[in-house]
Amino acid sequence: MYSGASNFxxxxxxxxxxxxxxxxxxxxGITTVxxxxxxxxxxxxxxxxxxxxxxIKLEIIxxxxxxxxxxxxxxYGWVGYAPxxxxxxxxxxxxxxxxxxxWIFEYENGKTSPDLVIPLNxxxxxxxxxxxxxxxxxxxxxxxKEDVVPGYDNYLWFTPYYIGDYEILCAEYCGLMHxxxxxxxxxxxxxxxxxxxxxxxxxxxxxxxxGLLIINANACTACHSLDGTRLVGSxxxxxxxxxxxxxxxxxxxxxxxxxxxxxxxIYDPDAEVVQGFNKGLMRSYTGVISEEDANKIVExxxxxxx
Amino acid sequence: MSGLTQEHxxxxxxxxxxxxxxxxxxxxxTDHKRIAxxxxxxxxxxxxxxVVFGLLMRIELFFPGQDxxxxxxxxxxFTVHGVIMIFIIVIPGxxxxxxxxxxxxxxxxxxxxxxxxxxxxxxxxxxxxxxAVLSQFAGSGAPxxxxxxxxxxxxxxxxxxxxxxxxxxxxxxxxxxxGLNFIVTIHRMRAPGMTWFRMPLFPWSLYATAxxxxxxxxxVGITLLMVIAERTLHIGFFDxxxxxxxxxxxxxxxxxxxxAVYVMILPAMGVVTEIFPTFSQKPVFGxxxxxxxxxxxxxxxxxxxxxxxxxxxxxxxxRWFFSFLTFIxxxxxxxxxxxxxxxxxxxxxxxxxxxxxxxSFIFLFMIGGLTGLVLGSxxxxxxxxxxxxxxxxxxxxxFGGMGFGFFAGMHYWFPKMYGRMYNIKLANIxxxxxxxxxxxxxxxxxxxxxQGMPRRYFDYLPQFQVGHFISSIGAFILVTGIILMIYNxxxxxxxxxxxxxxxxRGSTLEWQISSPPPLENFDEIPVITGKPYQYNTDDLGxx
Ligand SMILES: [Cu+2]
Numbered sequence: 120m121y122s123g124a125s126n127f128x129x130x131x132x133x134x135x136x137x138x139x140x141x142x143x144x145x146x147x148g149i150t151t152v153x154x155x156x157x158x159x160x161x162x163x164x165x166x167x168x169x170x171x172x173x174x175i176k177l178e179i180i181x182x183x184x185x186x187x188x189x190x191x192x193x194x195y196g197w198v199g200y201a202p203x204x205x206x207x208x209x210x211x212x213x214x215x216x217x218x219x220x221x222w223i224f225e226y227e228n229g230k231t232s233p234d235l236v237i238p239l240n241x242x243x244x245x246x247x248x249x250x251x252x253x254x255x256x257x258x259x260x261x262x263x264k265e266d267v268v269p270g271y272d273n274y275l276w277f278t279p280y281y282i283g284d285y286e287i288l289c290a291e292y293c294g295l296m297h298x299x300x301x302x303x304x305x306x307x308x309x310x311x312x313x314x315x316x317x318x319x320x321x322x323x324x325x326x327x328x329x330g331l332l333i334i335n336a337n338a339c340t341a342c343h344s345l346d347g348t349r350l351v352g353s354x355x356x357x358x359x360x361x362x363x364x365x366x367x368x369x370x371x372x373x374x375x376x377x378x379x380x381x382x383x384x385i386y387d388p389d390a391e392v393v394q395g396f397n398k399g400l401m402r403s404y405t406g407v408i409s410e411e412d413a414n415k416i417v418e419x420x421x422x423x424x425x
Numbered sequence: 426m427s428g429l430t431q432e433h434x435x436x437x438x439x440x441x442x443x444x445x446x447x448x449x450x451x452x453x454x455t456d457h458k459r460i461a462x463x464x465x466x467x468x469x470x471x472x473x474x475x476v477v478f479g480l481l482m483r484i485e486l487f488f489p490g491q492d493x494x495x496x497x498x499x500x501x502x503f504t505v506h507g508v509i510m511i512f513i514i515v516i517p518g519x520x521x522x523x524x525x526x527x528x529x530x531x532x533x534x535x536x537x538x539x540x541x542x543x544x545x546x547x548x549x550x551x552x553x554x555x556x557a558v559l560s561q562f563a564g565s566g567a568p569x570x571x572x573x574x575x576x577x578x579x580x581x582x583x584x585x586x587x588x589x590x591x592x593x594x595x596x597x598x599x600x601x602x603x604g605l606n607f608i609v610t611i612h613r614m615r616a617p618g619m620t621w622f623r624m625p626l627f628p629w630s631l632y633a634t635a636x637x638x639x640x641x642x643x644x645v646g647i648t649l650l651m652v653i654a655e656r657t658l659h660i661g662f663f664d665x666x667x668x669x670x671x672x673x674x675x676x677x678x679x680x681x682x683x684x685a686v687y688v689m690i691l692p693a694m695g696v697v698t699e700i701f702p703t704f705s706q707k708p709v710f711g712x713x714x715x716x717x718x719x720x721x722x723x724x725x726x727x728x729x730x731x732x733x734x735x736x737x738x739x740x741x742x743x744r745w746f747f748s749f750l751t752f753i754x755x756x757x758x759x760x761x762x763x764x765x766x767x768x769x770x771x772x773x774x775x776x777x778x779x780x781x782x783x784x785s786f787i788f789l790f791m792i793g794g795l796t797g798l799v800l801g802s803x804x805x806x807x808x809x810x811x812x813x814x815x816x817x818x819x820x821x822x823x824f825g826g827m828g829f830g831f832f833a834g835m836h837y838w839f840p841k842m843y844g845r846m847y848n849i850k851l852a853n854i855x856x857x858x859x860x861x862x863x864x865x866x867x868x869x870x871x872x873x874x875x876q877g878m879p880r881r882y883f884d885y886l887p888q889f890q891v892g893h894f895i896s897s898i899g900a901f902i903l904v905t906g907i908i909l910m911i912y913n914x915x916x917x918x919x920x921x922x923x924x925x926x927x928x929x930r931g932s933t934l935e936w937q938i939s940s941p942p943p944l945e946n947f948d949e950i951p952v953i954t955g956k957p958y959q960y961n962t963d964d965l966g967x968x
Contacts (some may be wrong), residue, residue: 124522127804127807130804131804131805131807131808133804134802134804134805135799135805135808135875136575136697137797138795138802138805141509141880142795142796142798145791146788146791146792146795147862149762149766149787149791150788150791151768152766153769153784153787153788154773156766156769156770156772157769157774157776158775160705160769160770160771160772160773160774161773161774161776162775162965163775165771165772165773165774166773166962166965167773167962167965168705168707168771168772168773168960168965169707169770169771170704170707170708171577171707171708171710171771172707172708172709172710172711172712172958173710173711173712173714173955175661175709175712177711177715177763177767178760178764180762181759181760182756182760183462185755185756185759186626187758189752189753189756189798190752192752192798192802193748193749193752193801193802195802195804196748196801196802196803196804196805196806197745197748197803197804198804198805199802199803199804199805200744200745200803200804200806203807205743211492217544218768224726230611231855249579252577252578252581253575253577253578253671255736255811257877257879258813259808259877260877261806262807262808263807264807264808264810264811265738266664266736266738266803267737268671268737268738269577269665269666269671269798270665270670271649271672271738272477272738286886288877288879289697289879290573290736290810290811290879290880291811292500292570292571292575292880294500294569294582295497295500295569296496296881296882297500297702297881298881298884299884301886305807311684312876317714318799342940347502354700362713378498397491397495397763400495400496411536414810418669425792
């Protein structure tokens, strides 16, 4: 477990060891004493209980010793933590957007990626940004976590020490697909990273369809891909005009995807459930997406058909 | 046995005939003992509901992927489980049941200071509880925000958040009124000769608790109202989309909810403090230290709320300052543990079910408290915050502490409350199953939490499978224990052997009156001449 995947592992794990060590010592010690008392002073053996009801000296001792120990623990925790707030100047900057329910990592040259690709042994600073609700970026192997709060400029940083793939999880509850809001941190060599970073086509902002903007703003893409991959819901690619089997109150029915069907799916998704997908996952967007915006979505979906 | 046979002028509170008969005689009774039982029954019913939700969640988590419910249902389930457990059971629990029943008796009074207000508190409580249930079924779907109602999600989720918030708000009122009632009762109603430092320690813990209830609950009340205003009137307090500050919500929420943890645990500490001396037949060790440490916990406990927010984006100085105070507040709890232990030292220990529960309280509470240090330390908090580790930690504190404290109190005072004794052998067996199940259920969550299993996850990565599996097995064992325990108590309330006035050789006032107590507790208000917990042990040899 303690593989030392980042520069913080040692400090954090030292604090773990110290606190757990002291804790286990006291837990076992006190429990043992308690059990010994139960036997040694059981009513069978001891019919003359003492009448001693206190001792100032003992009270002072068992106030002072725990006080010293907890101060020690506090100190170790603080020492392990303080560097997490001091970002080195040469850290590579990555802007992280956490939104319902996906992570997007954006590099300084404009490249975006669903996974965090980073070069070995180089400090990275993650600037955390959320357009919707609270999330929390958590990379257990690196011992880092910081909440992603709308309106706040939170950040975290670390230096990865080993090449490999590590889990990125969302630790702050953020609604329906919270547990699926995961990504990978991929630590690669500097050379590999440079090649990867250079390889992309910048998105031309002005060409974005108004319907796509609405789809992005409402995070439909967390469940519906635009490129044919199957996520929680079906892909929007080639959706328009497709023939599908849907379940209406458990009865199968064949439909063709048209304007009316798409709108119904947006406003009342559980009325007609596409075969092979689960009901109850997509919320109704009644009151969230206006009729006008729904039309734009329909227009955009038309453009996704070859 | 002390050989006291009581003949009271009045009938027992169970047989008493007031203005109303039957059920009405209960729900309109202002007798503190009847009100205590009203709370008890309400709480048990809701507890069982929340237990079922907990069990269903554990079944879902047996294996990765979707098993028996959808993510939306799961999210609603942990929200409702949390809301019911925290606001209906754990916060009011011990004060409302054992506080109501025994506070007046322990200080030699006929009732609380404001008996009608006391009844009103129960009615408000019932109303809040019904609202909480309603929020599950009425309108747009069960709330799915978690019991913490974090903004902005709670401002945006289109589930039934407003009713759930109102329920929490109403329940808060009941809690404030009970607290107020207890403070006045303790100040004004102590029997002649009962000075502050002759008062038993359970009332001391209730006193510290009541102050927290009165001072802290209004803050969460206002906060919840602000969220309601935000949702309905779109006033931007917390939601950044409306120009608010989401972290402000977290501060306000925890300013209440952290002290609330002490509302849960302090009375439980008070209960076991009564049990150790009785079953050791030895005066409590360090009376003053235990009394003062309750006040210290209540006092310092106000200023540690920030430890729930170390990763929220608070300033760096706030982070280390809250961490520092969090470590300080651990000390008074440690003092109590040492004093309980010393109470047993050289005692004459009778290991009956109440004591079994009390020592397992110490064990579980220690695990909860010590893992709290892991959470209070900045470096380690980063790793375990918002993971299964936190879930395990607070279940050890709340269930292992408050819950086992409640069970301890139940088995201690049962013969007094119902005038009948439960089956001791069965109680021991139920305890064994409960204790085993408890540790199987929650301990693995420490391990997977440290490995990075976040909380409130409907689904999980395959490496957490073993931990989840063991935990789910533990849930079944635990529930078996609970059912057996409740069965034993319910059966014995009707059919148990008739209990004597003082089955455990207790020395506090409740054991000087008959079981069950008469309507106004004492025919004549007792006069107190010395410290509590003095035992006459000359006849121990003859037993
Ligand atoms: Cu999230």
